[in-house]
Amino acid sequence: MNKQDNTTTNISGQHFIGGNWTGKADSFTSFNPVENKPISWMFSEATQQEVNEAAIAADNAFAAYRQTSSIQKADFLDEIAKQIMTDIDDIIAIAHQETGLPLARLQGETGRTCNQLKMFATYLRSPSDVRYADAANPERLPLPKADTRLGYLPIGPVAVFGASNFPLAFSTAGGDTASALAAGCPVVVKGHPAHAATSELVTKAIARAIETCRMPAGVFNLIQSSEPAGARTLVQHPKIKAVGFTGSLKVGRILADMCSARPQPIPFYGELGSINPQFILPALMAENAESLARTQVQSMMMGHGQFCTSPGLIVALKDPALKRYLASFTDEMAMQEAAPMLTPGIAATYQKMTQALMSIKGVNVLSQGKAATASHHTRPLALTVSVSDYLANESLQDEVFGPFAVLVQCDTMEEMDQLIAALEGQLTASIHGLERELKDCGQLIENLSYKVGRLIFNQMPTGVEVCYSMNHGGPYPASTDSRSTSVGIESLKRFVRPICYQNMPSGQLPADLRPENPQLITF
Structure with a gap:
């Protein structure tokens, strides 16, 4: 691996909004914790207007992205993983400078990040979730029974907060982003200021995947911010429909309270730590x-x-x-x-x-x-x-x-x-x-x-396997919703909501609710 020199690596310091790089990189710097000194890259501090543009771009992309097929979304997730691996040497070298984490650890974390994306892609190509229907009974007395079928819809744009301790697996293209995209939800990532350059490099890989797969431009957005104002504006924006967060109990509680105090409250999925x-x-x-x-x-x-x-x-x-x-x-x-x-x-x-x-x-x-x-x-x-x-x-x-x-x-x-x-x-x-x-x-x-x-x-807790059966959550304050997980296939369910279709013509039903679906159980 060739270690990159921070004076020559191409870091713009900008935001990525609606498919475009924007913003003036003059507000805050990266920091090298090992050498205990700033790195020369400068980054833009997201303004209220820029956060607004990112949320609107994600909302504009939602109408098109939610209509993409499971196969198209799977191809997109696989392409993100492919593009990250194309840039893996640069990503790891930059993350090493910004976090001080060992190169071997970052190599493994990059692999885990890509494996999460690939796991959701595999799931989307062969969904195994059971679906339920109740057959109509027009002869039932005293009232006829309607045909009802339970489906799920993506909830809309999701705000994702990068985590300080996992610059890849719980950040820009990490588990919250992967599960939201798999669910059909566009994403606005608030990059963690401790690894802003790493976030930009990963975003560049995602941007290439968006272009290759012809996805709507606002399906993924990155805003850089080192101040609380950017986070507040993002979670309070009316176009944001859920928040994924990994971080401290103090900050998580502040954001959770903001989400619940909105005129239209939204779910806040916070993983807030543990003494294990x-x-x-x-x-x-x-x-x-x-x-x-x-x-x-x-x-x-x-x-x-x-x-x-x-x-x-x-x-x-x-x-x-x-x-x-x-x-x-x-x-x-x-x-x-x-x-x-x-x-x-x-x-x-x-x-x-x-x-x-x-x-x-x-x-x-x-x-x-x-x-x-x-x-x-x-x-x-x-x-x-x-x-x-x-x-x-x-x-x-x-x-x-x-x-x-x-x-x-x-x-x-x-x-x-x-x-x-x-x-x-x-x-x-x-x-x-x-x-x-x-x-x-x-x-x-x-x-x-x-x-x-x-x-x-008879095992230690360090290490969270990315797999179908994993649960990474727990009763408060470990997480803000003990019914959810931030790792594994079940994490996708955080970003969908149930909908019942009553007497819907069969030709209009979603594919997974039609009679030919072998996973459809009819009562």
Whole structure:
């Protein structure tokens, strides 16, 4: 891979609206978090007028795009993936400069981004969803029964917010964009300012796919913005019919409240983070304390703790095996490097939160990584605390975005259950135990299942498989709608709405509601 020099890479810094690049690139710069200094590219700050133009362009494209066939949409998604892969060297090199994420990680994330697009394309070519119809019964008394068939329509233009920690898989052409396009909805992406150049390069690939597949120009739009005003204008625009967001609870809640306060409220699908608790049962701890500790640290350190599924809470019983676990955990942590985070703001928040937590009564430092050698680096940290002190301090239960975990020591299994009862909603939780002891933990498993969107056994949570059966969501505050997922085929359903066709002539029915569809179940 040839690393691109930022002075020669062609970055316009503009918005992409209705098929055209527009805007004056003179407002904010990219930033290199490793070197802790700005990159020379300048970007345009979206004005209210430009956001308005993007939303209108998406709405204008909706009438044509919703009429495209499933095969045409599938070809479009495949072409986006193809064009991204054509530019993969440039995209990865630029993303590396803007995020500091390892090249291998970005290579894998680009592949995942393309696989998401291809998965939806495959689904569109061979939809397997069951459809329902009720046959007419004109002889029914006291009133005749009409013919009714349940279908689905795309809801309209979708606003997608790029995520700081996934510049590709949860950003410009990521899961929210892929699922919205698969559903038949045009998209307006609000690029994340931490990787604005990456967003532009991916948008250029999408633009070529639009032209190749002859899609309506406004089917995809990118606005660049580093200020809250751009986000507010976008989510409040009357042409926007839904929002997909991956980010912090604070910002997500602000946007969600805006969506619900609109004259015509719209759905807000926010994935807002999680502490992803790990429950270690005693028999497995006795057998594998050392390997469990090493695996925990390795998972916690993936992406320097900047995964939404990073394990930030460990719950175990106090017994001799726990002492072995703590010793191995401490040794493994001591080898971990301090490092920069995705942005200076994220690093500053991590430092502020961890300093505050260490000062709480009853909290002890379990272990730390190597000391930071630069002011913008963050040091890995693990704290330990009793159940009573953990439950007494809400700040200990908040997500700390970064290489951090709290280990809670329980005296009994009943205390584990008390902790589960106090948990907020989570994206994931893991239970580590031998099969024989899991048989005796049915109530604990059931209680925990009501707190999470994905319940994992004997594995760490980091890594979300892009597949048909995945659920990436959970009870609030993990996500704003626990019935939805932001990963997997089911994510498409966020951007469609049901419609019942009553007594519609068969020739006018959508293809999936006609009698020849083998997936149509008629009652």
